[in-house]
Amino acid sequence: FSVTLRARKKIEEGSEITISYLPSIFGVPKRKAHIEEEWYFTCRCSRCEDVTEFGTYVSALKCSHCREGLILPESPSKDTLWRCRFCMNPFESQFIATFVQTLEDELYALSKSSPTIKELE
Numbered sequence: 001f002s003v004t005l006r007a008r009k010k011i012e013e014g015s016e017i018t019i020s021y022l023p024s025i026f027g028v029p030k031r032k033a034h035i036e037e038e039w040y041f042t043c044r045c046s047r048c049e050d051v052t053e054f055g056t057y058v059s060a061l062k063c064s065h066c067r068e069g070l071i072l073p074e075s076p077s078k079d080t081l082w083r084c085r086f087c088m089n090p091f092e093s094q095f096i097a098t099f100v101q102t103l104e105d106e107l108y109a110l111s112k113s114s115p116t117i118k119e120l121e
Contacts, residue, residue, distance in 0.1 A: 018045050027059030029097065032078065042078075049076045061096065065089040071096070 011017065021039065022031050028048050035043050047053055051073050052060075060070040061082075069086025073093070082091040110120070 025058070027100075028053055028076070029059055029073075029093075029100075051076060061099070063087060063089060 021035055021043075024047075026034070028051075032043055032048060035041065057070060057072070060072050063069045063071050063084035063086060066084060066087035066089065069084040071082050071084050071089075071091055073080045073082050079093045082093060082096050083089065084091075
C-alpha cells in the first residue's frame with residue numbers, strides 16, 4: 001500500500017506543509033471554532049494568525065458607528081476585542097459572532113425562498 005501526493009507549487013526543503021480543513025470562504029473566527037469542535041486543536045496557520053486573512057478581509061465588517069472603517073479583531077486570539085480601524089470603536093467578540101450568525105441565518109432563509117431580484121430590492 002502506498003500513496004502519492006503531488007503539490008500544486010514548488011515546496012522548498014524544510015517548509016511546513018499544511019492542508020485546509022474548510023473552504024477559505026469561511027472567515028477565521030468560524031474556521032477556528034469549527035476546527036476546534038471537529039478536530040480538537042487550535043489552528044495556528046499563517047492565515048488564521050493574520051487578522052486581515054492575507055488582505056482578503058473575509059471576516060471584516062463595515063463599522064456601524066462611523067460607516068467608514070472596517071471592524072477587525074485586534075489579535076488572532078479567540079475572544080479578542082474587535083475594533084474599527086477608522087474610528088477605533090470597540091466591539092466584543094460575542095457581539096460580532098451573534099451579528100454574523102444573524103446575517104448567515106438571513107442569507108440562508110433568502111436562499112431557500114428563491115426570491116426575485118425585485119423582491120430583494
